[in-house]
Amino acid sequence: MLSAVGSMEMRPQSLYLLAALGAGRMHGYALIQAVERLSGGDVLLRPGSLYGALERLQSQGLVAVAGEEQVAGRVRRYFELTEAGVVALAEQEARVRRAAQAARHGLRAHGALS
Amino acid sequence: VSGDRGIPSGPPSRPDHVACRYGRLLRAYPPVWRAAHGQALLGTLLEVAEHRGGGPTRAEAVDLIGHGMAIRLRLLAPARQTREWAAALALVAGTVLALTWFLAGEWLPWPGVPAGWRATAGHLGPFATAGPLLYLLWPAAVAAVAFGRGRLGRRLVAATVPVGVAIVLLAPALGVRRPPLVDLVLLGSLTPAAMLAAQPRSARRSAVLALATLAGTAALVWHVRRLEADLPAWAMTDPSFVFYRGPFTLALSSYWVEVKTLMLVAAASALATIRGPRGLCPGLMIGTAGCCLPILAALTPTAGPLLLLLAAPTLAALAAWAFGLRWRDRSTRPLTSAR
Numbered sequence: 001m002l003s004a005v006g007s008m009e010m011r012p013q014s015l016y017l018l019a020a021l022g023a024g025r026m027h028g029y030a031l032i033q034a035v036e037r038l039s040g041g042d043v044l045l046r047p048g049s050l051y052g053a054l055e056r057l058q059s060q061g062l063v064a065v066a067g068e069e070q071v072a073g074r075v076r077r078y079f080e081l082t083e084a085g086v087v088a089l090a091e092q093e094a095r096v097r098r099a100a101q102a103a104r105h106g107l108r109a110h111g112a113l114s
Numbered sequence: 115v116s117g118d119r120g121i122p123s124g125p126p127s128r129p130d131h132v133a134c135r136y137g138r139l140l141r142a143y144p145p146v147w148r149a150a151h152g153q154a155l156l157g158t159l160l161e162v163a164e165h166r167g168g169g170p171t172r173a174e175a176v177d178l179i180g181h182g183m184a185i186r187l188r189l190l191a192p193a194r195q196t197r198e199w200a201a202a203l204a205l206v207a208g209t210v211l212a213l214t215w216f217l218a219g220e221w222l223p224w225p226g227v228p229a230g231w232r233a234t235a236g237h238l239g240p241f242a243t244a245g246p247l248l249y250l251l252w253p254a255a256v257a258a259v260a261f262g263r264g265r266l267g268r269r270l271v272a273a274t275v276p277v278g279v280a281i282v283l284l285a286p287a288l289g290v291r292r293p294p295l296v297d298l299v300l301l302g303s304l305t306p307a308a309m310l311a312a313q314p315r316s317a318r319r320s321a322v323l324a325l326a327t328l329a330g331t332a333a334l335v336w337h338v339r340r341l342e343a344d345l346p347a348w349a350m351t352d353p354s355f356v357f358y359r360g361p362f363t364l365a366l367s368s369y370w371v372e373v374k375t376l377m378l379v380a381a382a383s384a385l386a387t388i389r390g391p392r393g394l395c396p397g398l399m400i401g402t403a404g405c406c407l408p409i410l411a412a413l414t415p416t417a418g419p420l421l422l423l424l425a426a427p428t429l430a431a432l433a434a435w436a437f438g439l440r441w442r443d444r445s446t447r448p449l450t451s452a453r
Contacts, residue, residue: 028158029165046174047158048181051151074157 010092013053016043018062018081018089025066025080054079062088132169133160139175142182144189202314202323204307205256205271210330211304212252215297218335220245237291244285245293248277248301255308256327260320264312271308278302 010018013035020026020034031054032045045053057063062085066078081089107113136159140152159178163169170178217223220241238244251274259267278298285292292298314320 028154029161032158032162046177047155047162048174048177050158051155052181052184068154071157074160075153076157077151077154 009095010088011053012039013043013045013049014057015089015092015096017045017050017053017057018085018092021063021079021081021085022089025078027076027078031079057085060088061085132163135169136160136163139170139178140182142179142186144182144186146189147182147185198310198312200307201310201312204304205252205259205267205311206323206326206330208271208301208304208308209252209256209327210334211297211301212249213327213331214334215293216246216249217331219293220249243291243293244281245297248274248281248293248298251277252301253327255311256323259311260314260324262320267311268309271305271311274305275302 016035016039017031019038020031023034026034028047028050032047032050035043035045054063058065061082063079064082066080068075068077070076104113133156136156140148140156143152159170159174162174220243238246251270255267255270257267258264258270278301281292282295282298314323
């Protein structure tokens with residue numbers, strides 16, 4: 001059964017954030033780098049947008065704060081996926097895979113893909 | 115705490131003024147949000163700046179100011195449950211007042227009313243002023259909402275604004291009387307909240323909405339009628355006293371009745387705040403502030419418009435403050451609740 005969040009189309013930045021956190025807990029700057037790397041440079045998050053997206057994901061119960069530490073006098077806050085986040089990520093993965101299959105089928109029928 | 119993913123740690127290489135510049139940009143965020151998340155966001159900003167080299171970029175500034183302003187706007191938005199209750203409250207209160215003014219101020223469909231009053235110059239058909247054009251939109255909105263047509267109800271409430279403005283601006287030019295400005299402004303102050311009204315989630319709630327409107331109207335009309343009966347005989351022979359409760363005499367009395375009604379609404383809100391869902395504070399604030407308008411106008415009738423001008427922003431500020439209190443309860447939770 002689909003979750004309420006998983007049944008909705010997710011913004012690319014949210015999807016990549018969940019995907020990045022799938023590797024484990026991360027702090028803000030590491031997340032910005034991971035999202036850029038995973039998206040091949042398509043999604044470039046700035047800190048303000050990052051915290052906005054994280055706040056939204058946390059209000060949906062998909063992400064949680066996983067502690068803070070002080071590094072060189074700066075606060076690093078860590079985030080991690082919740083169980084609901086893992087479920088939502090799996091559902092989004094299935095959704096994206098179906099879309100990719102449909103695109104592949106269309107291209108193959110058009111003769112653009114062998 | 116472990117978990118540094120490829121980020122070198124060490125003493126900051128950026129001078130303090132970079133942190134100060136980011137700190138200034140973070141002022142775009144509301145203080146309550148900065149207290150909860152400001153240091154974490156600043157830490158991320160400084161790490162990004164350190165690895166990129168330089169200070170805040172224009173794109174970063176736009177991003178931070180935009181996000182900060184969005185948070186500030188959200189501060190004014192009440193929670194969904196609060197919004198629904200406040201909207202229902204405003205819709206019922208507005209409709210009770212509109213129906214009462216329609217029946218007891220405009221139409222007077224009962225015996226004992228001097229026959230001559232309907233011939234007063236400036237009347238609109240069987241009604242004393244152009245007020246019914248506005249008043250009847252309110253019960254129509256309640257009916258629409260109660261029957262599950264929330265969007266239509268909201269449109270009808272929204273339509274009261276241009277209709278009210280048109281009555282004020284055009285009625286004198288067309289030779290038709292208009293209702294007292296105090297009444298129009300009081301109804302107008304309930305409009306923003308009532309425009310958020312959604313259809314009740316059950317038939318029982320629809321029935322409660324309709325019954326509350328009818329019972330409130332019946333009680334208020336009964337009170338006004340009782341006041342009319344106490345008027346001296348000379349007043350009943352003067353059309354200006356019968357018509358729309360008279361300029362100040364009956365208005366003063368009936369305003370107090372309206373004040374009592376609004377106080378009851380406010381008390382009900384307070385009770386529901388304690389007993390019911392949290393966040394009915396806005397309803398209480400709106401009801402209480404709404405009471406101030408007729409009190410102020412009744413105490414100094416000649417300064418009425420000026421006082422209304424002063425009272426309207428106060429009303430808006432109180433409501434915004436109450437909404438903000440509600441939001442603050444929610445906003446400090448999300449990014450701080452470490453698992």
